[in-house]
Amino acid sequence: MALMDFIKKQFIDIIQWTEDGDGTLAWRFPMRDMEIQNGGQLVVRESQMAIFVNEGQVADVFTPGTYKLTTQTLPVLTYLKNWDKLFESPFKSDVYFFSTRQQIDQKWGTPQPITIRDKDFGAVRLRAFGNYAFRVADPKLFHTEISGTRESYPVADLEGQLRGLVLQNISNAIAASGLPFLDLAANQVMFADALTKELAPLFAKLGLLIENLTVQNVSLPEELQKILDQKIGMGMVGNDMGKFMQYQTAQAIPKFAEGAGSGGGGIAGDAMGLGAGVALGQVLAQNLQAGLQGGGAAAQAAPAAAAPVGVKPEDVMATLEKLGELKSKGILTQEEFDAKKAELLKKLV
Secondary structure (H helix, E strand, O other), X not given: OHHXXXXXXXXXXXXXXXXXXXXXXXXXXOOOOOEEEEEEEEEEOOOEEEEEEEOOEEEEEEXXXXXXXXXXXXXXXXXXXXXXXXXXXOEOOEEEEEEOOOEEEEEEEOOOOEEEEEOOOEEEEEEEEEEEEEEEOOHHHHXXXXXXXXXXXXXHHHHHHHHHHXXXXXXXXXXXXXXXXXXXXXXXXXXXXXXXXXXXXXXXOOOEEEEEEEEEEEEOOHHHHHHHXXXXXXXXXXXXXXXXXXXXXXXXXXXXHHHHHHOOOOHHHHHHHHHHHHHHHHHHHXXXXXXXXXXXXXXXXXXXXXXXXXXXXXXXHHHHHHHHHHHHOOOOOHHHHHHHHHHHHHOOO
């Protein structure tokens, strides 16, 4: 009876896996009721690794190559099964294959802006996106921590977890890089290197190796981008009050034209701000011209300087309100605001 049972058994003489390119990370060889032939072959191709699991324990790990399965090539299993007894099953274990090739073009991105600390702008909300590539580096750890006894484990089942790790560590990477936001956007390679360094130990805990990571874009939300554009504009004109008012006037013209075209109720306010900017620009231009003139030219300019400049109190107040808005948005510092305020108030004396 034992002889007949032995003859009816199906034995496996070649164990191998040909990947079908569907992004599978782990695959269990289908044993069913079959058992591995003593002296059978295990074929592990390049970009693969395999493990033998016996009674729930990982017994051996195989790198690429062709192996003849005997007690010499499976020393850990030697004490688990006796292969020398006649009509006794050689051994029955689960065999798992793992793809160790790079899983490329894995996307990551910030679905919502994330808040970081920036030494130039304080708290900044930014968006970023890119891609990364990884591979299975420790099949035993990946088996025990991630894939387990499943028949197959695809990349798609893991990408959400890995993307979450990337997003979770963006702030740490920016802090580690030491780059302010403006330099960060211009040094995306350095940002990517810092983020990869943060992620490497976290991927390693899952048996994975992060090969490379790219940052394809770093940007601010639209409302913050407008403020940044204003601050950059202010940086270009510096502390020159005349240039500042010219800049504000240039900024107000498109809004004024837009309001005039739509018949909106904000035209009066924009016109007042525009008029104040023009009037104050004229005052500063006249003062500058008077200061540059000397000798007799100064005497000739005296009557003109004594003439009313036409600055109305309501124009000055409107300009102060605009300056207050710039201060509240962080475009002007308190010191800059106080200096411009004092300069404007002098015009009322």
